[in-house]
Amino acid sequence: GSLQSVIVGAQLAHPADAKELVQLQLVNNIFGGTFDSRINMNLREDKHWTYGVRSELTHTAGQWPLMSVAPVQADKTAEALHELVTEYVGITGAHPITPAELKSAQARETLAMPGRFETAGELAGAYSQIVEYGLPEDYFVTYTPTVLALTTDEANALARRTILSDRQVWLVVGDLAKIETPIRALKLGEVYRIDADGKILTGTKP
Numbered sequence: 438g439s440l441q442s443v444i445v446g447a448q449l450a451h452p453a454d455a456k457e458l459v460q461l462q463l464v465n466n467i468f469g470g471t472f473d474s475r476i477n478m479n480l481r482e483d484k485h486w487t488y489g490v491r492s493e494l495t496h497t498a499g500q501w502p503l504m505s506v507a508p509v510q511a512d513k514t515a516e517a518l519h520e521l522v523t524e525y526v527g528i529t530g531a532h533p534i535t536p537a538e539l540k541s542a543q544a545r546e547t548l549a550m551p552g553r554f555e556t557a558g559e560l561a562g563a564y565s566q567i568v569e570y571g572l573p574e575d576y577f578v579t580y581t582p583t584v585l586a587l588t589t590d591e592a593n594a595l596a597r598r599t600i601l602s603d604r605q606v607w608l609v610v611g612d613l614a615k616i617e618t619p620i621r622a623l624k625l626g627e628v629y630r631i632d633a634d635g636k637i638l639t640g641t642k643p
Contacts, residue, residue, distance in 0.1 A: 442514040442611030515619030
């Protein structure tokens with residue numbers, strides 16, 4: 438009876454290199470990390486199927502999880518999943534990052550910098566990030582030049598190495614009676630029904 442479905446796309450990105458940390462965040466911001474990102478503009482502003490969609494690269498000591506989370510109206514679950522798959526494939530193929538997208542992302546990151554260090558807590562958080570992930574001590578000093586130095590070709594090369602659509606695992610939570618048949622009809626791969634603990638339910642393999 439749920440009026441919404443939640444679509445989660447997840448994969449492991451390659452182990453983060455401190456030298457690519459800033460650039461990775463820029464690529465993610467263009468794809469799904471900000472309000473005017475590709476997937477949010479598609480599903481929210483163009484299709485009106487959601488209040489908001491985001492993707493994020495989670496900081497870890499090893500490989501970073503790349504995840505997108507899309508709460509969408511139940512009757513558009515399969516259509517929204519199809520659009521998300523198309524976006525994942527497109528950014529590394531037929532629809533690469535454009536110079537205009539990169540310029541906008543660079544402006545947003547650099548202009549927001551002063552506001553990120555207004556309180557003692559924010560400063561402490563920045564330094565703890567440097568310590569936790571073994572970043573260079575001048576990480577934030579060189580942040581703006583690093584952001585502005587990224588080229589479109591470099592951003593697209595990084596996207597191709599990071600966003601691996603063939604390794605994407607999709608988890609959809611919603612009203613099974615409404616969403617299962619349309620999702621299976623997309624023929625995206627093996628489809629399983631799982632319980633709340635993630636165990637595959639008997640007799641539900643494709």
